Amino acid sequence: MAQKILSSTESASSPISSGTGWLRLSSHLKTRRPSPRVLMIAISNPPYNLLDGNILSELKRVLLALHPKATGAVILTSAIEDIFISHYDVGEILSFSKLVPVKPPASVVRGLLGFESWAAWAGFRGLMRRTPLAPLSHLNLYHEVTELLRSIPQVTIAAINGRAFGGGCELALACDYRIMVDTPPEGKPGIRGSGIGQPEITLGLIPGGGGTQMLARTVGPAKALDLCLSGRLLPASEALELGLVNQVVSREKLNQAASELAKRVSKRSPEAVACIKDAIHHGATLPIADGMRREQGNFGLSSLCAESNVAMQTYLQHIDSLLGPKSSMDDYEPLLEGDFVDMTPGGAKRELGKAPKKGKRS
Amino acid sequence: MAQKILSSTESASSPISSGTGWLRLSSHLKTRRPSPRVLMIAISNPPYNLLDGNILSELKRVLLALHPKATGAVILTSAIEDIFISHYDVGEILSFSKLVPVKPPASVVRGLLGFESWAAWAGFRGLMRRTPLAPLSHLNLYHEVTELLRSIPQVTIAAINGRAFGGGCELALACDYRIMVDTPPEGKPGIRGSGIGQPEITLGLIPGGGGTQMLARTVGPAKALDLCLSGRLLPASEALELGLVNQVVSREKLNQAASELAKRVSKRSPEAVACIKDAIHHGATLPIADGMRREQGNFGLSSLCAESNVAMQTYLQHIDSLLGPKSSMDDYEPLLEGDFVDMTPGGAKRELGKAPKKGKRS
Amino acid sequence: MAQKILSSTESASSPISSGTGWLRLSSHLKTRRPSPRVLMIAISNPPYNLLDGNILSELKRVLLALHPKATGAVILTSAIEDIFISHYDVGEILSFSKLVPVKPPASVVRGLLGFESWAAWAGFRGLMRRTPLAPLSHLNLYHEVTELLRSIPQVTIAAINGRAFGGGCELALACDYRIMVDTPPEGKPGIRGSGIGQPEITLGLIPGGGGTQMLARTVGPAKALDLCLSGRLLPASEALELGLVNQVVSREKLNQAASELAKRVSKRSPEAVACIKDAIHHGATLPIADGMRREQGNFGLSSLCAESNVAMQTYLQHIDSLLGPKSSMDDYEPLLEGDFVDMTPGGAKRELGKAPKKGKRS
Known part of the structure; x- marks a missing residue:
């Protein structure tokens, strides 16, 4: 996958949004860097943060421009208070609906999309x-x-700051992680209707951005049918229980929680991140034998990186302190925190592994 | 999918079972209409409500005859107290078993089934x-x-009123929703052994009506293996915890709970229901790229309906009261309850959307 | 599947490890039989029980040699205290990594694997x-x-006696059941770092033994992404909650719990076990229509066994006491415990079904 983004405009020397303050990148996107290898992208389309074709164009452009030397994790969020994405712009769908006066079979619709x-x-x-x-x-x-x-070699995190209906829920489901603000108690004055779900059926529509596919694969077909057929909107707590989001935090802590997670995973090897994303997002939807081969190919690739090569050598030097009878989970911390070997592109050549912290016991 | 049932015998003017009392439809099926667009089908095969080829023939006939103009939701239940379906008729399987004196390879079995x-x-x-x-x-x-x-454009709901072993569990798993009576405490006099599961292995058999496929996809392969290899029969509470059923209610409230759910979903656009069912039941079992295309085609179809067209126009007229700073979840009620626009076939042409209830606040 | 193992070295008359004490089978494998039809295999590679090519060769040899007449269930465990499998031997991966000086595309890696x-x-x-x-x-x-x-016609059970990282987690995930010791409280002296997970990414690698595929299909893609991208190691309690393991027991009770489960399932018909494993492990990863056909073929096969034939006849003789108004869950016990008909190969010909226990009520 990494090849896809080689022709990018971002580079380690001139990354998109190098500062910690907000930078307006395009009409509807603002970016900032809460830490060096983390890019936060905020969508801004007042008043309701409806998603539309223009925002998608802008999003595509910035995602294609990312470079693993500069960016290891992306946080997708909104610049509008209490709204992540209200939903996809219904006017745009209506114009499509009006475009075709007759109802063709599904194959014709798919053919037209293929032509486009x-x-x-x-x-x-x-x-x-x-x-x-x-x-x-x-x-x-x-x-x-x-x-x-x-498929990009960056870990993607949706920081869901409020209402995420329809297209908003789908955009979040396409990310690797979802962190959501706790839904305020109903009727609290000044707080707009919140929650997450796929209410398309209330307008006679169905999810069109992958909602049926991502929901069925994430929460199972039974829950997906219930959500899509009823159009129910879930408070954050229920979304967490279902496994639709990974974590729920208070409104004040959303950016911090997303930034901390992003910082931790941004230290991973971009090659390994891309390989894991491909093996799970794509491979695990194939028949098992095909999925296994897809993983094998990705495993082979990840093991042939300079970074993993150095990391394995370093690990073997320290294996006794990590696995030995006196070891504890604390010894794994440098590994799990990404502090064991610098896995960022080019980093492995600079340093050859830090010894795990042994001070606590020795 | 809708085309499939155009050559049906049901129509809006002469629907199957127009009354609220039970109508005997065929040897083993009784029907009634708890509300106009909801058809309840009860299977009656005393004493144990075993499923067999004749009941399947009758069920197929009534499902093929349904018309979306008359019926928006189907409740599948039993006419035998405390028994949903005991299991598939073992005598029928035995006659098949005796038919073939040698054990052919699986491909021959599949070939014979293909021929039939x-x-x-x-x-x-x-x-x-x-x-x-x-x-x-x-x-x-x-x-x-x-x-x-x-695949029919009606939402299907299994109202599981008791024992649902083997073929009974599988029939319920083929529905879009499962509501089950709470399993009575063990040993309560007069109450027959209850629960749900796939005990085929206790007779050296395996589920044959889709049980392995539906269980593995609904509760995951690890739980499916456990249930099918052990033959364990679950009380309703455990079935709910696993996600094998959507809801558990007391014996007295089963019909009411199923009817209320059916009434709510029967107001949905039949086209959207069929599209969602296809995208989830079929699309979400395909490799992700194929599943996405399947959803796209279905999305395109649903957006080209007269009903969704009217609903989108109406929605756009009311968008500010629904998404604006003073909106709350209450404003979504007409949408979620199906009262926003009449989505039943032909309904949209009759009325052009009711305004959402705003009385509460204005 | 049964044919695959006909050319085996095990037979009912000379089964692998007939005694209850440990037998050293090969350099790294010890076996014993906690009950006649149950084979326990313990992997021994001190000090850290790293998995490597030699152990895999030995495991393959013993699995191929199993015969359903002698063995109905296999328990896979370790001979090293508090360690199931630390992980796959990193030195072996490093030698592969050093073998290929350039980074070829994934298709070349897959081609090489195909050639091998x-x-x-x-x-x-x-x-x-x-x-x-x-x-x-x-x-x-x-x-x-x-x-x-x-795919073997034996039920496979991983008895996870401690640390199961990377390749150890994957080996357990390939089994039909996973029972794990409770993780000791952190920092307890003398207890080595425990837990289960896929920390490959900490070395710039990804799971290579099926971890991404089995995790995504067992706990869903969202949890699988989290585990593989973070490398997090889970205590037993969290693994249970996620559904990554089936059961958690205390250190003292692990062997007993695994042996009891193994004894119970070892009474099942090996043909039915193989058919269920194939339908779920393989069929349920196919598009739904293909999966259904796969199950049908397997159902046909299982119904054509002598054992299932006898069991069905016996069942029909007792159906009234099992399903009748006076029946309770107790009447199912002989079925669920495997005591109803002897399903072990050849067993059905010896006896023709015991009557279910009715003493309790009559």
């Missing part, structure tokens, strides 16, 4: 988006963005 | 069922019925 | 293992061993 994908590949998307076929572009764009989130 | 499917398609099933190959018909019929439950 | 598989099939693995390509053999061997664990 090909036109986009051939460089004609800009042209397409000025025709009535624009909504097809947006639907394809949505899938291209979520596919990028699943 | 083809014969059934060609109109010769009636003939087949008078030959010793009848048990092959029943096995194929089982899969045709569960496949119909997964 | 073919060479092994042609009988040249011994030769291969004396060349620098040996690590490829080990990677393929790992997959062959886990595939055997998933």
